[in-house]
Amino acid sequence: MRIVRRGLLLAGIAASVLAMPTILTVPSTVALAASASQAAAPVGPVQRLDNALIETMQNAEQLKFQGRYDKLAPVLNAVFDVPEMTRIAVGPMWNDASEADKAEMTEVFGRYMATMYAARFNGYKGETFEIADSKPRDGGRVLVITKLVRKDQEPVELSYLMKGEGDNWHVTDVYYNGSISQLAQLRSEFSAPLRDGGVKNLKSVLETKIKQLQGGA
Template identity: 35%
Template sequence: MHALPRRPLLLLAALLAPSAPLPARAQATPAAVIEGFNATLLDIMKNAQRLGVRGREGRLRPVMAQAFNLEAMTRISIGPAWTQIPPAEQQALIRAFSDWSIATFAHRFDGYSGESFQTTGENTLQSGDRLVRTQLLRPREEPVALNYLLRDFGGAWRVVDVYLSGTVSELASRRAEFTTLLREGGAARLEAELRRRTATLLQG
């Protein structure tokens, strides 16, 4: 049998050798998470009419699943009552809340008229969470403040609340009505209402 040339032997040795550990991948900063999300949101706005509301929802779903912790947001929006809900119903509520949250963004950002996003700052709260301040810049109109609260989940920064107009916590504003729905008919009542709202938003 003919001897193999040296180069293939070296290549074979390299392939069979134990692989060295890869360097740890740098985690995205809170601002980078939001800027990546806003870049996708802007692209969706530019293609809003072609995509339609369901197309926008489909584009947003994987992006929001990565940038937002929708499970934590469900727990926060429900509050102390969460611990009294059976696990199977908790999972159903997480799915319903997630679908509703994604549909809400798909419905709100339904066109493009020269808008752009700008990150205006980031600060660390006493809890260790980070608040990323952004603006939606609109031609000939006042900017809209959209601030995002991010929390570190095992080295990954993810959104746990959105502050509309800069200061109004979206989850806090839902707490009272969610409490009322739970009182009226438990988790099933809240899930049904979230499903109803999602369907309405996705009608286009």
């Protein structure tokens, strides 16, 4: 779980422990509860996503592609920081884009992500998700590690880089088998369309990819 570093004020406790036992005991209980809540907060969105993926896989044939998309899109938009992920995937050209192009690109990127998930999670063979670990990262971020457990096959590790505070945490990248960054892959994939025509061209390319995935699902 997330490690919360706190400074402990020790001076004066020994002198007051006999005179104020209740004051010392009650805050420590509250602090432990708060610490547990803070540590669990980054895991919550990942658990929500895992549950939605399993339910979608279990009902994949009945739902068809559009049903899977309709089930997963709102969860992905709530769990993922789509604007931040879009910015990272586009790279330096993001700074040169107009506000209108940024808004359109973010909307298309969100649909592209949801389309990819709806196309990939298209069947069920008894798979389950397990939350394996949660580790602190630089900048107050947290890496939540999950495993997709498959029958008669090695589990697939999916790690989610979380950013946020309090009870408000979102995914900013996904790592396959511990090291393969989804955003790094997308950034490489996007480099040619961006080079050939900037953000407007990339938007057009993604619209085409969305149609292709829909047709092949």
